[in-house]
Every structure is written in structure tokens, then in C-alpha cells.
Amino acid sequence: MATTIASQLRADDKKIPKILLRSSWQTVNIGDIAHTPGVLRLLEQYIPQAQVQLWPSSVGDGVEEMLQRRFPKVKILKGSDYKEAFKECDFFLHGSGPSLVAQKHLAQWAKETGKPYGVYGITLGSFLGSVDAEAKELLSNGQFLFCRDSVSLQVAKNSGVRCPIMEFGPDGAFGADVRDDKRAAAFLKANNLEDGKFLCCIPRLRFTPYWKIKPNVAFDEKKHARNEEMREHDHAPLRECITRVARETPLKVLLCPEDKSQMEVGKQNLYDPLPDDVKAKVVWRADYWLTDEALSTYIRSAGLFGLEMHSPIMCIGNGVPAIVCRFAEQTSKGFMWRDIGLNDWLFDMDKPEDIARLPETVLALAKDPQGAKEKANSAREFVQKRQRETMAIVAKSAGA
16 A cells, blocks of 8 residues: 555656647747747757647648647647647646737636646737736736736736736747758758858838738728838838948848738838849848748848847847847837847837937948857847746746
8 A cells, every 4th residue: 555655656746747838829920930839949948748738829831830840749739629638738828929819718728727827928018008907817816927028027017917926038939949951051042142141131011911911801091001101211221231231241131021921021112222233232032931941041141130029039049140120019029129138239210319320230240240149149148047947937837
């Protein structure tokens, strides 16, 4: 009898945590895709014994295959599979995103299972400046709330959220390590781009024109008007950066997308208006890509600049220099650059003084690759420290 009890105690000590990850919000943006492999990699690294099931919103466009290649042990749920996962899993982990994206499903988990949950690396209430009553209750009753920017963390506190652990926690996409080196190398070779001898640049409109890239999304006249109003304002400074890099350094520039709408924007607002001598050193990517090929390309570059957030996140997560340009229509996520020690590489496109200093900053990155790399690695080390600390809390909360 004593032996049986001892054996049971040893078995309990080795209990395998079963985690339900709610993530994968959409596939039209490589950043939204990157959240998931980033968090999965951190779970693999810091809680290797865990069994993880992914509850996605969307894994089409080849994303499911990409995830399964990198994480063959992860079960990707379909349809009503989540009902069985509610029974099997011990812990619900809400992945990174622009808000409490799966608030409805988190509430469902809390109501139907009574099991613990936590929120990992989100932006919160950055437009409204507060959270609604249901979100406040859900977040307060969670094991932890990690916000990916300090503005969101303050919003949570000001809204009266009283979660036991409320801290800055890096966006999950910092952890992404999915790669498609073969495809990236072939593209670079076909376009005469050499490793370490080009910068990447990403365009963006004020509002993503989802009506162009997603079915059943209605045209938004107000957002379209704002996009048209600010097109030239936002992209002229990038063209100046591209022109100066092309004329003052040996580097070339690759114009590439973070979402499916940006190939068109890159051609219209960056490539086409360039002088011929500059065009000779610029490559416009005409096709959308997935996160693995994009990351394999960024790693081969000398750095990145532009109007997007998650390509820079993936860059810094892999030690590649990256400059972020943001504006009022985006969430507060851009302020994470300040939080991880990269305030000098954060630019507000609504401030003339920031726009004025952008070209010199891009040139400095291009002309001092070693210094830029050291700066990127310093931020990366800070992020990795927070990843270790936050994942230790996830592990404890999940019973590991």
C-alpha cells in the first residue's frame, strides 16, 4: 500500500501541464501570424514537458502547415474541438494581440471550467483609454496579465484591474523562430540582394484596407479618406531615407510587405516616385509572403525601417536592427520600443521633429552596422530576460 501511495506521489510530481493556447487571429498579416509561433517556441523552451493545444481563429494560407512543420507535437483544433480541449486542458493562455481579442472565449472558459487562465503580451484599451466591465472582471480573476507596452499596463491599472500579477510582458512575436531559408535565399539571389548588404523597408496606410484583402469586409469611406489624406505625408520621409541610403551607402533597399495590402502601397508610394538612379538599388517585392520566409529574409538584411510593428519585433527578437515609425491611428503597441530601450529608434509620424530626424537615424544604422547590431542585441537581451521571467510565471500558473 505504501509503495502504491509513493508511486502516485511521484506521478503527481511529474504531472504534465496541458495548456490551451488561444491565438492565431488572422493570416493576412505576417505579424498576426507571428504571435503564435513566438509563444509556442517560448512554451517549448521554458515548459518543455507541457502538452499544448492551439485554438486558432485562422490558420489558412499555408499557416497551419508552417506551424506543424515547426511544432509537430502541437494539436491544432478545428471546429468544435475546443469543447474536448476544455475538458482535457488545465490552463487557458490568451496569446498576444492588439486587445483582449478572445474575450468571449476566455469568458466561456472561466464560466464553463472554473480552471485558471492568464493573458500574455497584449495591448489594452489604447483607443478608449479603459476596459469594459466584463474585461475588467476577467483580467482581475486571471493568474497574470502581461501587457506588451507600458501604456496598456497603465490603462489596466487606471481601469481598476486587480490581477495578482500585472507586468510588462513582451509581445509573443519576439519569440518567433520559424524559417524558410531556401525560399528566402532563392528570392534574394533572383533579385541580386546579398546577405548584409540591404535594408528592408515596409510601407503602411493609416488604416489597413481590409475591404481589399478580406472577403465580406465593407468599404469604409472614412478610413479610406484618411488613408488618402496621409499617403504622401507618411511615405515621403521613407522615400527620402531610401534615396539617401541608395546614394550615400553601398546598401540596397528591399520594399516588402507585412500585410497583403502593402505590395500595392509599396509600389505606388515608395518605388514608382523614386529617381531612376535610386530605383537601380531598390527591389520591390510584388508578392505576399509568410512569416517564415520573411524572417529568413530579415535575418539576412542589415536592418529594417518602416511604418509597421511586427517585422521590427521579429527582427529585434533575432538580433537584427529595426526602426519603428508609428502614428495616432495605430494602437499604443509602438511604445514597447521605449520600454525595451529603443526610444532612439521610435518615431512618431505625427511629429515634424521626429520626421526630421528619421533619415539621419536610418543612415546611421546603415553606416555603422556593428553599432546598430549591438544596440539591437541589448534590446534583445532585455526582452529575453522578460521572456524567462514571464514564462516562469506561466509555468507555475499552469501547474508545471
